[in-house]
Amino acid sequence: MKILVCITNVPDTTAKITFTDNDSKLNKNGIQHIIGPYDDYALARGVELKEQFGGTVTVLHVGEADADPQIRKALAIGADDAIRVNYNPLDSYDTAIQIARIAEQNTYDLILMGRESIDYNSGVVHGLVGEMLGIPSYSPVMKLDIDGDTVKIAREIDGGKEHLTASLPLVLGCQEPISEWKIPNMRGIMTAKSKPLVVVEPVTIDEMTIPEKYSLPAPKGACKMIPASEAETLIKLLQTEAKVL
């Protein structure tokens, strides 16, 4: 089975976000980057499926060279090789076009990615890629089992779960508990160094959206503390002051 796992390179979940250059760029100073947490689930499941059925896992990242340590980490976790499209994509559409082009050149049975990146949170790349390739896409996928030609998927829907039977090829946006995050071991880290990381140039596209300016939410006012002995007064305040009851 040939599996493609797409990963993002995003600020650590606890990172304090600020902007520079007149609020037109993320301030990367002091920010540690990680593989997107949802992508980590996709990668972990991809590696398990390879162990089960044989085949290969290729990691794909659309982005610049500063993501190479995260790509090496994915190789250390168990991917066989990696492709980086050397380019800072304009938006989700642009990212999807770059992914779809790589997928067209190589034909994968399964394309896995996180349900969304935690930087831009758009959650639309899997759907865009699926449509561009003309194959089904499902998200957020919490369970994925393959038996011959049959793919069993469970995905989260509003207030519950939907169980589906589908067939390959598929594009899936993953989330927990599809697998447990994997931590690279020493052997993985050593072998990752010699695994191929191919850098390719992007296809150019028409600009569809342009991020203009970034901003931060207004600072929160002070929290009004209510003594535990008068807890019931909270309900009055929610009704008369906050007007949410």
Added chain:
Amino acid sequence: MSVLVFVEIDNGSIKKTSFEAIAYGAEVAKLTGETATVLVLGKADLTELAKAGHYGATKVLHASDEKLTQENGMAYADSLVQAAQQEGSKVIIISKSGLGDAMAARAAAKLKAGIVSGVTSLPDLSESFKVTRSIFSGKAFATTEIKSDLKILVIRKNIIEVDESSITSTEAQIEPFTPVLRDSDFKSAIDKIEKASSEISLTEADIIVSGGRGMKGPENWQPLLDLASALGAATGCSKPVSDLDWRPHHEHIGQTGIKVAPNLYIACGISGAIQHLAGVNGSKCIVVINKDPEAPFFKAADYGIVGDVFEILPKLTQAVKNLR
């Protein structure tokens, strides 16, 4: 020409979040000098659909095909594209949800349309078409210009105040709509849907009462459920709680769970880790109950009580009951 709003249906009626999308669409239509048309897929009650007019839509396109009753991102995207082409729509509006993102994405690829997901404002048309959206899990916003001719906006909940006084008794005109459905979109079979039908859905809820590891165990949830029931609220939880199987996964709120934006979020025994806050920072009012005065959640809260949840929850439930 029209602004096209996709509307989700629940038991034949328009979902609450979708009324917001209609009101948003009607505002956009005012700005662009067009009208707002609503698209409804699957079986629905026609008198309920006409209510789209109360929020400013002039027309409802209703595809009643049985096959569309079940959520299907691919067939829904196909139908949306055909409706947009029939209506000559330049702006498409969809509420953010798993379904919303899936169909918006596939429709964007079909139509070669610029897509912005997580929109938090009405468009600014003064120079070009610009919207603001939430990024970095609610820690920042980006103002984005959409340059493509056709634009798809996936909007977050609670971003416009639906002014009750502007709701009219005008009914929308309902037109049957028959999209061409492709067999290939129905190749995957839905085997089973597990849904807690009695529960209030988290994404729709105006009030959420949520519990963390401070609730100590699944057997202790009753006081929290009692408060939720008195308030007519949905219930949620932090990640360790669903990881430990104290509560079902679909209640898990946060960066890796569901993102919610109720009017009132009551957090009981939740520390307020940044990953949990990422799922609740769209809430209008946050109440935190925690026995640790240093719990980080208090920094994000509007009201706080330092104390034991098991003593405080019953008092709050009683106070709500006294109110009614």
